[in-house]
Structures are given as C-alpha cells and as structure tokens.
Amino acid sequence: MSLPGAVGAADGYAGRLVCSAKGCRADAAYGLLWNNPSLHTPDRRKTWLACEEHRATLGEFLSVRGFLKDVVPVGELTDETV
Numbered sequence: 247m248s249l250p251g252a253v254g255a256a257d258g259y260a261g262r263l264v265c266s267a268k269g270c271r272a273d274a275a276y277g278l279l280w281n282n283p284s285l286h287t288p289d290r291r292k293t294w295l296a297c298e299e300h301r302a303t304l305g306e307f308l309s310v311r312g313f314l315k316d317v318v319p320v321g322e323l324t325d326e327t328v
C-alpha cells in the first residue's frame with residue numbers, strides 16, 4: 247500500500263515522538279490508531295504520530311479509507327501502541 251505524505255510510525259524514535267508526516271520533524275501531539283482490514287487482524291492497531299499541523303491531514307488520509315479507529319493524545323499512548 248502506498249502512503250503518500252506519510253512514512254512509518256515513530257520515525258526517528260529516540261525517546262522523542264516525532265510526527266509521522268513525511269519531512270516533518272515536529273514533536274507529535276497525537277497518536278492516530280488505525281487498522282487496514284485487508285492487511286491486519288481486526289484487533290491490530292497501527293499508530294501514526296502527528297503534530298498539531300498534520301493531525302488533520304493524516305487523519306483525513308486514514309478516515310477516507312475507513313482505516314482510522316481512534317485519535318489519542320501522545321500522553322495516552324502506551325508502549326504497546328507505539
């Protein structure tokens with residue numbers, strides 16, 4: 247699946263949560279939890295991190311495909327979801 251404008255979750259992860267949008271180095275403010283039913287089992291959650299600016303664009307990308315399950319503040323993400 248091609249994901250224009252986005253790369254994998256936790257890009258550059260080094261004790262700092264950085265926005266997953268391509269080329270963005272801002273601190274993440276939100277975690278977007280999503281699932282692609284053609285790739286993942288129903289209880290699986292993938293996480294994209296998003297800054298304030300990219301929460302809407304990344305969320306839109308996922309929601310138009312029906313993949314978006316939840317959006318949570320980064321402070322509520324657990325090791326399991328990141």
Ligand SMILES: [Zn+2]
Nearest residue numbers: 265270297300
């Ligand atoms: Zn960003």
